[in-house]
Amino acid sequence: MKNYIKILLLSLVVFSCKPENPPPPDKPADETVSLTFKFTGKFNDIPMSWLNYVVTHANDTIRVARLKYLLSNFVLEKSNGEFVKLTDAYGFISLADRLDSFTFKNIPKGDYKSLRFEVGLDSAINHGNPQQWSINHPLNPSVNDMHWGWSGGYIFQIVEGYYKSNGLEKAFSYHVANDVHTQKHALVYDFTISKNSKFEMAVEVDKIFYNAVDFSIKNDGDFSHSGDPDLVMDKFFKNAGGTIQIDNFK
Amino acid sequence: MRKKIAWLVVILLLIVVKSCKKDAKIDAPVTDVYNPTPYVLKHEPWYPPFNLPSDNALTEEGVMLGRMMFYDPILSADSTLSCSGCHRQNRSFSDSRRVSVGITGQLGTRNAMALFNQMWNRKFFWDGRANSLKEQVLMPIQAHDEMNMNIYDLIEKLENSPRYQSGFKKAFDVTEIKPLHISKALEQFLITIISFNAPIDKLWGRTDTLNVINASALRGLNLFMTPTQNGGADCFHCHSNIPFFGNTSITGSMANNGLDAVLTDKGFGNITGNLNDEGKFKIPSLRNIARSAPYMHDGRFQTLDEVLDFYSTGINFSSPNLDINIASHNQQLNLSGQQKADIIEFLNTLTDTTYLNNPAYASPF
Numbered sequence: 001m002k003n004y005i006k007i008l009l010l011s012l013v014v015f016s017c018k019p020e021n022p023p024p025p026d027k028p029a030d031e032t033v034s035l036t037f038k039f040t041g042k043f044n045d046i047p048m049s050w051l052n053y054v055v056t057h058a059n060d061t062i063r064v065a066r067l068k069y070l071l072s073n074f075v076l077e078k079s080n081g082e083f084v085k086l087t088d089a090y091g092f093i094s095l096a097d098r099l100d101s102f103t104f105k106n107i108p109k110g111d112y113k114s115l116r117f118e119v120g121l122d123s124a125i126n127h128g129n130p131q132q133w134s135i136n137h138p139l140n141p142s143v144n145d146m147h148w149g150w151s152g153g154y155i156f157q158i159v160e161g162y163y164k165s166n167g168l169e170k171a172f173s174y175h176v177a178n179d180v181h182t183q184k185h186a187l188v189y190d191f192t193i194s195k196n197s198k199f200e201m202a203v204e205v206d207k208i209f210y211n212a213v214d215f216s217i218k219n220d221g222d223f224s225h226s227g228d229p230d231l232v233m234d235k236f237f238k239n240a241g242g243t244i245q246i247d248n249f250k
Numbered sequence: 251m252r253k254k255i256a257w258l259v260v261i262l263l264l265i266v267v268k269s270c271k272k273d274a275k276i277d278a279p280v281t282d283v284y285n286p287t288p289y290v291l292k293h294e295p296w297y298p299p300f301n302l303p304s305d306n307a308l309t310e311e312g313v314m315l316g317r318m319m320f321y322d323p324i325l326s327a328d329s330t331l332s333c334s335g336c337h338r339q340n341r342s343f344s345d346s347r348r349v350s351v352g353i354t355g356q357l358g359t360r361n362a363m364a365l366f367n368q369m370w371n372r373k374f375f376w377d378g379r380a381n382s383l384k385e386q387v388l389m390p391i392q393a394h395d396e397m398n399m400n401i402y403d404l405i406e407k408l409e410n411s412p413r414y415q416s417g418f419k420k421a422f423d424v425t426e427i428k429p430l431h432i433s434k435a436l437e438q439f440l441i442t443i444i445s446f447n448a449p450i451d452k453l454w455g456r457t458d459t460l461n462v463i464n465a466s467a468l469r470g471l472n473l474f475m476t477p478t479q480n481g482g483a484d485c486f487h488c489h490s491n492i493p494f495f496g497n498t499s500i501t502g503s504m505a506n507n508g509l510d511a512v513l514t515d516k517g518f519g520n521i522t523g524n525l526n527d528e529g530k531f532k533i534p535s536l537r538n539i540a541r542s543a544p545y546m547h548d549g550r551f552q553t554l555d556e557v558l559d560f561y562s563t564g565i566n567f568s569s570p571n572l573d574i575n576i577a578s579h580n581q582q583l584n585l586s587g588q589q590k591a592d593i594i595e596f597l598n599t600l601t602d603t604t605y606l607n608n609p610a611y612a613s614p615f
Contacts, residue, residue: 051526065526065574068501097501131493135301135370141491142298142370145499149475149492160574171577223479223578 031109036198038101039093040247041067043205050096053164057210060217062172064205066160068094070138070146072121074104077114079190084108090121092138092146095203102138111192115199115246120156120182127153148177156181157240159208163217172222174236181226181233183240191249200248211239282416284423286311289442296454297446298493300369306384306434308441311421314614316439318417319432321613324407326353326397333390333436336362339611342538343443348549356395359515361549364542366445366605367535370498376531376547377517378504387436388429401429408432445537445605446493463599470596473589478579483561483593487575488533495600496535504530505573508565509546517547519571529571537600554597558590 041048041064048054053063071091076084084107091102120126125139130147133140139154141147146155157176162169176183191197209215213235221232286309291302302308319325323332336350337343343365350358360376368374368383380386390396391404405427408414418424422431452462459468474489476482488505489495497503504518506529519528531547545551551560562585565576585593605611 094501099501131296131298133299135299140299142372142498143500145490145497145502147491149486149490152475160578162574162577170580171572171574173574173578222580225477225479227480 032106033109033193034103034105034196035107035193036101036103036196037091037201038198039069039095039201039203039244040100041095041205042202048095048205054206056206056215056217058214058216058219060209061164062161062209062217063163064096064159064161066094066096066158067203067205068092068144068146068155068158069119069203070121070144070154070156071117071119072125073116073118075116076107076112077116079111079113084112090138091117092144094144107193107197109193111190113190114186114188115191116184116186118182118184119176119240119244120179121154123179126179130154153177153179156183163222165218170222172217173225174223174233175225176233176237176240177226178228181237181240185241185244187244187246189246189249198250199246200250202245202247204243204245207243208239211242213238215239282419284419286421289313289438291442292444294446296451296493297444298370302369302441303384303437306437308438309421311417312435312438313442314439315414315417315421316435316437317611317614318413319436320439321615324411324414325391325399325404327399327403328353329407331397334613336390336396337365339608340541340606342366342445342542342606343611344542345549346543348544350396352393352395353398358395360547361544363532363534364538365440366443366537366602367494368443369441370494372498372500373503373532377521378530378532379521383437383440384430384433387440388433391432401432404432405429443605443611445602447604448537448602449599451602464595466592466595467599468596469589470592470594471599473585473593474596478583483583483585483589484575484579485536485561485593488573489536494535495537497533498535503533505533505575506530506569506571507561508567508569508572508576509550509560511566511568513570515548526571529569530573536597538602538606540594540598540601541606554594555590558585558593561585562590 043054048064050065051063053061055061069092071093072089074086074089076086078084086104086107089104093100093102130139130141136143138144146158147153148155155175155177159174161172163172209217215236220235224230224232224236226233289308289310289312291308306312320333323329323335325332331353336345338345345362349360350362352358363376371383372381374380374383374386375389380389388401391399392401408418408427414427415425418427418431421435424431449463453459456462463471473483474485476484477487478484486492488497488507490502491498504527510529513529516528518530519525521527540554543552543554545554545557551557561583563582565582566572567577
């Protein structure tokens, strides 16, 4: 009897000491990391204050109160010319609300020489069902408040604020939308991704009003919702390219 | 040996007695066992996507407990006022009085907001002072000019009530009630109150619009959805998230619509302390708006006609932090009588009688 008890106890000790699953074989180092984009609104290279007035090249005294973007189609170009298109990579920023960054995962490590992205959305996405996106997705209208309802599609960029006119404070509002107003940005920049990294981006607000053309809120129009035709938007949109730049990469 | 066995029996008996000792606080009936039934929330294809709270799974027992408390005046200090005292189902769970009246007859400063589709909201109350439903539900209970109930006194009342002893045991497997349990139960009930069954909801994906809403309502819809600069009434810029006809977004749900040139209530500005937020209030959903008079945060307008008159000719353009979508009109809308009537006809298509009469939302008593 005593022997059986000894065997039982010994068995318990042996089984309880049995090592857990054997250690996994050496795992290859993770070849992907995350990439964060952080945006800062700047006016003449100085970070924007959403409370203070600034003066544009066309001599408009303005205060920007809303500056919002929907971004998509992020592509990284490797040093060897290969393109890495980021899938399901959409970004929403609303700089006056301090919603200024987003992060993509599964970015391949490597040496790169350019960054490409668009302000706007592919037509199918733009005119697709906005309720297809999960509750916290950047394209869910409850997140971005940039959808026009039904088949109207998304607003790609919102620039709104106040300007002074004959001593009065008036409002300006530019809503850039419709497939033809997708803005393509291609920024040549050498960078190496070897760990979780971050692009510090500048939205150059002064250039929104003075880049390819000198846009005057007072003279060219203080309102556009991208109608068809829309002379105000035609001129406003000419400045779109080159208004977003890379400040730094970490 | 017998002596040893006797001692062993005594010790065992003591253990049994100890383990069977009644809970110090709750005399829960032995029939109350924790075996919750998951609550299946209907999700029609046209509902916007949603996330249920990960820390508060809906159960039949939890929803029923929340529903009981919502309709029970036990939640107020003198047991005279329930949540439903100011949130009446046939008024879209709002209050027909201009401002709510507390247990001591004190007048509040705001009109009780309608209740539906709460799980899509990200800010609660007219001034956005709560960021979650769990946080929101305990506030009116404790507000001095509302139910004026100390939360720990409430817990004592609930723990002394056999009905609630049983309810909390069955919903959360607790005998010692915590504020979070009250909050979770009310959250569960409020999440189930959904309104997406108005005539306008029959419109999605259809082209035979006039078979769904009449010509006047269709004209009203077009005015609603068209910017002022293009001859519309431009309602959609603020009431912009179309399934809600409100604004549930993180960034755009608070706005000043120009009610007052001089602010008497700073609204959201009181909460954030930010000068840029003064005069801003939550943009409400317009669903069931025909049933939730009076209107605005202080209930100043009794009818939709008065509301349309205000937006037509009464905007105060000098109001601090006037929303840009209104400020950019730079002039009054000056809607015609027909245009106002058409917009109201459209607003009537947002009335969901299924929700207003749903027995699952009514008093369980």
